[in-house]
Amino acid sequence: MITAHLPSGYVLGRLWPAAPLVLPAAVLGGILPDFDMIWFYLVDDRAFHHHRYWVHIPAFWAIVAVVALPLVALFARRYLMAASAFFAALLLHLCLDTIAGDILWHWPFSNQFTHLVTIPARWDNWVLNFVLHWVFALELAIWALAATLYPRRP
Numbered sequence: 195m196i197t198a199h200l201p202s203g204y205v206l207g208r209l210w211p212a213a214p215l216v217l218p219a220a221v222l223g224g225i226l227p228d229f230d231m232i233w234f235y236l237v238d239d240r241a242f243h244h245h246r247y248w249v250h251i252p253a254f255w256a257i258v259a260v261v262a263l264p265l266v267a268l269f270a271r272r273y274l275m276a277a278s279a280f281f282a283a284l285l286l287h288l289c290l291d292t293i294a295g296d297i298l299w300h301w302p303f304s305n306q307f308t309h310l311v312t313i314p315a316r317w318d319n320w321v322l323n324f325v326l327h328w329v330f331a332l333e334l335a336i337w338a339l340a341a342t343l344y345p346r347r348p
């Protein structure tokens with residue numbers, strides 16, 4: 195997924211039960227894994243697929259959620275709905291990346307990537323390959339859904 199993580203977090207936040215900070219938590223969770231692009235470009239000089247970084251590994255976030263959610267429930271119950279929206283948006287990000295990207299769903303048991311659709315390299319520019327493939331229609335649909343929900347915000 196190239197462009198629709200932000201609106202997907204927004205849609206999830208809008209559909210999540212209303213509570214303090216749910217929407218910003220969902221939007222942040224929807225985009226947070228791709229902050230690894232900073233490290234990917236500026237530190238690692240694109241040496242590794244950025245989906246190998248811990249922020250794109252489902253098992254990492256599962257461990258964080260298993261630790262964080264009970265703590266939030268115990269000490270900051272008011273924000274439990276926001277915390278759950280945050281982790282749901284993270285999961286949504288990883289699911290959306292799995293459609294045409296690669297995610298390490300089986301880590302730590304395997305280092306094999308999983309993806310659902312292989313986008314053929316028809317053009318020299320990888321962005322064109324994505325934008326001209328039918329999976330990009332899903333991104334446009336997510337943007338359209340977010341645009342539909344935005345004017346109806348409470």
Ligand SMILES: [Zn+2]
Nearest residue numbers: 227228287291
């Ligand atoms: Zn991603």
